[in-house]
Amino acid sequence: MSNMVSIEGLTVTFTGRGKPVRAVDHVSLELEKGSVLVLLGESGSGKSVTLRSLLRLHPEKTAKVEGRIMVDGHDIMALSKEGIGAVRGRTVSMIFQEPMLALDPVYTLGQQITEAILRHEEVTPQEAHARALELFEKVQIPSPERRLNAYPHEMSGGMRQRAMIALALACKPKVLLADEPTTALDATVQIQILLLLRALQRELGLSIVFVTHDIGVAVEIADRIAVMYAGRIVESGSVADILHAPRHPYTRGLLASRVERAKKGDRLKTIPGSPPDLTALPPGCAFAPRCDMASQACREKVPDLVTGPYDHAVACLNA
Amino acid sequence: MMTAPHPSILDERDRGGPAQSLLSVNALVKHFPVKGSGFFGRGGVVRAVDGVSFEIRKGETLGVVGESGCGKSTTARLLMHLIQPDRGEIIFDGEKVGIDLPLSEYRRQVQMVFQDSYASLNPRLTIEDSITFGPRIHGMAETAARAKAHDLLARVGLDPSRFAGRYPHELSGGQRQRVNIARALALDPRLLILDEAVSALDKSVEAQVLNLLQDLKADFGLTYMFISHDLNVVRFMVDRVMVMYLGTVAELGDGEAVFAAPSHPYTAALLASMPKMDPAERTIEAPLTGDPPNPINPPSGCRFHPRCKLAEPVCASILPPLTPSAAGTSQAACLALVPQSGHSHADRLAMPPLDPESEPMPEASA
Numbered sequence: 001m002s003n004m005v006s007i008e009g010l011t012v013t014f015t016g017r018g019k020p021v022r023a024v025d026h027v028s029l030e031l032e033k034g035s036v037l038v039l040l041g042e043s044g045s046g047k048s049v050t051l052r053s054l055l056r057l058h059p060e061k062t063a064k065v066e067g068r069i070m071v072d073g074h075d076i077m078a079l080s081k082e083g084i085g086a087v088r089g090r091t092v093s094m095i096f097q098e099p100m101l102a103l104d105p106v107y108t109l110g111q112q113i114t115e116a117i118l119r120h121e122e123v124t125p126q127e128a129h130a131r132a133l134e135l136f137e138k139v140q141i142p143s144p145e146r147r148l149n150a151y152p153h154e155m156s157g158g159m160r161q162r163a164m165i166a167l168a169l170a171c172k173p174k175v176l177l178a179d180e181p182t183t184a185l186d187a188t189v190q191i192q193i194l195l196l197l198r199a200l201q202r203e204l205g206l207s208i209v210f211v212t213h214d215i216g217v218a219v220e221i222a223d224r225i226a227v228m229y230a231g232r233i234v235e236s237g238s239v240a241d242i243l244h245a246p247r248h249p250y251t252r253g254l255l256a257s258r259v260e261r262a263k264k265g266d267r268l269k270t271i272p273g274s275p276p277d278l279t280a281l282p283p284g285c286a287f288a289p290r291c292d293m294a295s296q297a298c299r300e301k302v303p304d305l306v307t308g309p310y311d312h313a314v315a316c317l318n319a
Numbered sequence: 320m321m322t323a324p325h326p327s328i329l330d331e332r333d334r335g336g337p338a339q340s341l342l343s344v345n346a347l348v349k350h351f352p353v354k355g356s357g358f359f360g361r362g363g364v365v366r367a368v369d370g371v372s373f374e375i376r377k378g379e380t381l382g383v384v385g386e387s388g389c390g391k392s393t394t395a396r397l398l399m400h401l402i403q404p405d406r407g408e409i410i411f412d413g414e415k416v417g418i419d420l421p422l423s424e425y426r427r428q429v430q431m432v433f434q435d436s437y438a439s440l441n442p443r444l445t446i447e448d449s450i451t452f453g454p455r456i457h458g459m460a461e462t463a464a465r466a467k468a469h470d471l472l473a474r475v476g477l478d479p480s481r482f483a484g485r486y487p488h489e490l491s492g493g494q495r496q497r498v499n500i501a502r503a504l505a506l507d508p509r510l511l512i513l514d515e516a517v518s519a520l521d522k523s524v525e526a527q528v529l530n531l532l533q534d535l536k537a538d539f540g541l542t543y544m545f546i547s548h549d550l551n552v553v554r555f556m557v558d559r560v561m562v563m564y565l566g567t568v569a570e571l572g573d574g575e576a577v578f579a580a581p582s583h584p585y586t587a588a589l590l591a592s593m594p595k596m597d598p599a600e601r602t603i604e605a606p607l608t609g610d611p612p613n614p615i616n617p618p619s620g621c622r623f624h625p626r627c628k629l630a631e632p633v634c635a636s637i638l639p640p641l642t643p644s645a646a647g648t649s650q651a652a653c654l655a656l657v658p659q660s661g662h663s664h665a666d667r668l669a670m671p672p673l674d675p676e677s678e679p680m681p682e683a684s685a
Contacts, residue, residue: 042521042522042523043492043521142609156609156610156613157387157610158609158610159610186386186387186548186610186611187386187548187550187589187592187593188386188588188589188592188605188606188607188611189386189610189611190592191592191593191594191602191605191606192605192607192608194594194602195602195604195605213521213522214522214594215522215596216551216593216594216595216596217594219594219595219596219597219598219601220594220595220601220602222598239598240598240599243596243597243598253523254522254523257522257523257525257526258522258526258551258596259526259529259551259552259554259555260551260596262555264554264555264556264557264574264575265533265555266555267530267533268526268527268529268530268555269526270523270526270527270530271523271526272527274491274493274494274521274523274524275491275521275523275524
């Protein structure tokens with residue numbers, strides 16, 4: 001199999017205070033080696049929760065995780081504490097929306113990167129430092145030697161994001177998880193980071209799972225897109241299929257409401273209502289209350305994700 | 320209401336007629352002192368807004384775009400008098416704000432909607448109390464204020480019988496932003512400043528709120544200042560657009576014209592940075608390198624010259640004035656457009672072809 005990541009029936013239920021919340025509900029997906037999969041969805045769709053499950057980042061006490069996750073031959077759910085520690089950073093690493101929160105403010109970036117390398121590999125500090133410098137060059141940080149001695153607060157937003165990518169790549173991971181890494185950036189910087197990620201993916205043969213709410217960003221980076229709604233995948237396919245031949249009414253609605261496609265002053269075609277409350281999901285298709293094609297059958301049973309030609313899958317009785 | 324003239328000038332508060340701009344801003348300046356860094360650090364100055372002039376015409380939507388640190392939100396706060404300008408004047412329908420027009424009267428006519436729908440509402444007030452707060456401060460009787468609040472809730476698409484008694488945390492982000500819009504309308508303003516008002520909303524909800532804003536504008540005869548970092552939304556919403564960069568105006572003009580043929584190299588780069596929405600035409604090269612510079616020590620001359628592909632030595636020394644573009648549909652602050660500025664593009668510009676059949680004009684920008 002050439003799949004780097006394979007998820008089967010992932011269900012994540014948070015049981016903290018109040019009613020249990022099923023944030024991810026029977027999600028199955030596969031990531032081909034060396035490709036980019038985008039999880040596209042609105043707030044509460046379960047895209048970030050799915051991503052975090054790949055590194056087992058959910059608190060064990062309050063999150064019930066079911067299903068099977070295989071990453072490069074590792075059964076993530078079955079690994080011991082030491083086992084998952086070895087996978088984190090080494091096989092799978094992650095970048096976040098806000099690098100200021102992901103980086104340690106009291107260590108220089110050089111210290112943080114060399115620490116990660118020394119934690120996973122038996123190299124001398126000098127070798128680790130040389131690797132850190134090489135990484136800074138790879139993520140195109142100007143005057144890298146000087147910047148290694150900088151603290152996170154001394155850098156601009158775009159540079160911090162590059163530094164975080166360097167840190168994530170420190171131990172040569174095979175899979176990079178990206179949680180809205182460009183959302184907080186300015187437009188002119190966002191495109192630079194997207195281009196950098198694409199270049200690194202080609203150069204290093206990385207497999208990337210990229211979470212975003214922005215279709216435009218997804219189209220710039222994705223090979224395949226999985227559209228999520230209320231904790232489930234409602235449609236998945238190649239970026240071209242999703243964009244040009246969407247089949248799920250939610251995907252179609254999202255694309256139709258894009259301002260890019262409207263003439264100035266036109267009324268936008270909108271999806272009525274708002275994303276559902278995860279503690280009170282309807283029994284059938286979660287999108288049915290907002291869907292103009294919904295029938296009685298839609299309200300009774302959750303539709304299966306059915307795969308058609310070209311691996312284009314859709315979970316809709318009417319598609 | 321749908322016939323010309325625009326309802327905004329049928330307003331009894333209107334003074335100068337349709338030709339007089341609703342708001343005009345002259346040479347607005349706001350610098351923020353920065354605490355000294357280090358032992359002997361001299362306090363620097365953030366030049367947040369540095370000589371900005373523009374006008375908002377009656378009944379139009381003026382878009383304001385730019386990256387972080389460009390001064391778009393500071394400009395909005397200055398217009399609201401939430402902070403005081405260092406220099407410059409704000410004129411509202413012919414009257415100088417704070418001199419001819421008392422602040423309390425001005426604030427009744429200019430209202431603002433912010434990005435963070437939750438932080439803008441008092442968590443301990445019901446929706447109804449939040450909306451009636453302003454009118455009651457301005458002297459409206461309680462029963463009239465409540466009736467008005469219910470009417471406004473219905474106008475923004477929230478059933479008053481269901482929502483009036485709720486608290487902000489019981490609402491979704493889109494519903495809260497509708498409440499903020501209703502509250503802003505409670506004082507019958509003429510100008511609404513929308514500062515990233517739809518940026519935090521989910522895409523499916525954003526489209527609903529954009530439609531609502533267009534309906535309200537027509538129904539109430541409003542004028543909008545629409546601030547956003549999302550060029551696609553701005554292109555859709557605005558009549559004219561102002562592009563800001565590091566506290567200055569880079570380009571100002573007709574929205575469609577600016578988006579179709581930007582005159583300033585920064586506008587062109589900003590447009591080229593937008594995702595392409597077509598996997599077959601992905602961006603190959605980033606239009607700009609690096610981040611927007613720090614407004615604490617902005618570059619000399621043209622603020623954009625260190626990142627500009629057209630930059631020449633002269634750009635580092637002369638601050639370019641806003642100059643009409645060749646087509647006349649916008650003004651841009653770029654020396655390449657100023658005849659005899661010393662920029663090589665301008666030299667060619669300065670010599671218009673004598674013969675209509677001679678060479679076409681060189682392209683002023685990428």
